[in-house]
Amino acid sequence: MTSLTTSWKKSRRSASENCVEARLTETGDVQVRDSKDRTGPVLTFTPAEWDSFISGAKDGEFSL
Numbered sequence: 001m002t003s004l005t006t007s008w009k010k011s012r013r014s015a016s017e018n019c020v021e022a023r024l025t026e027t028g029d030v031q032v033r034d035s036k037d038r039t040g041p042v043l044t045f046t047p048a049e050w051d052s053f054i055s056g057a058k059d060g061e062f063s064l
Helices: 047-058
Strands: 020-024 030-034 043-045
Touching (some): 043 047
Antiparallel strands (some): 030 043
């Protein structure tokens, strides 16, 4: 059986190794990890959660 999970990817705009990486799972979830700690924790988001996060980020909803 072939896995449909995609390989880890990071933004082409990332100029260094200090970035987040993301991939799509076979169930349609999005997984995110820290590129500096590839064996560390992985966050998993449903498609709806990921869409909400991206929309909020684009709208400036999140700030530090």
